[in-house]
Amino acid sequence: MTKTMVAAAMFALALAACAEDSGEALPGDAQSDAPDAPACAELIGIPTQRVLDVESCFDDTGTLQMLATAYHDCLRGRLYWNDFGWGWDSMLWRAHARTDGQLVPPQPELDACGYNQ
Numbered sequence: 420m421t422k423t424m425v426a427a428a429m430f431a432l433a434l435a436a437c438a439e440d441s442g443e444a445l446p447g448d449a450q451s452d453a454p455d456a457p458a459c460a461e462l463i464g465i466p467t468q469r470v471l472d473v474e475s476c477f478d479d480t481g482t483l484q485m486l487a488t489a490y491h492d493c494l495r496g497r498l499y500w501n502d503f504g505w506g507w508d509s510m511l512w513r514a515h516a517r518t519d520g521q522l523v524p525p526q527p528e529l530d531a532c533g534y535n536q
Contacts, residue, residue: 459503463514467499467506493532500524
């Protein structure tokens, strides 16, 4: 290891130790994001593009959930979904309502998109 690499590693360790000792949350920590996160149910009915800007939300039990959104490009636009709902890129976000329990858009939407599961 070169002296530069050792110095960089020591600096990184010192920085991490200071951050832990300060008691302050680092950017991106769930603790710092939590107060700004909406309830997941509040995402329903807002424009899909706004939902895509949300990184986390509180579920029905009060647990902070990270949103991982999938999408499929279709002729009519981009179809998005995550564990809490689905929507077309230019429409409102909708709640999942499938009777088979899958957390994906309704089958007619997937079929119209040419998406085969």
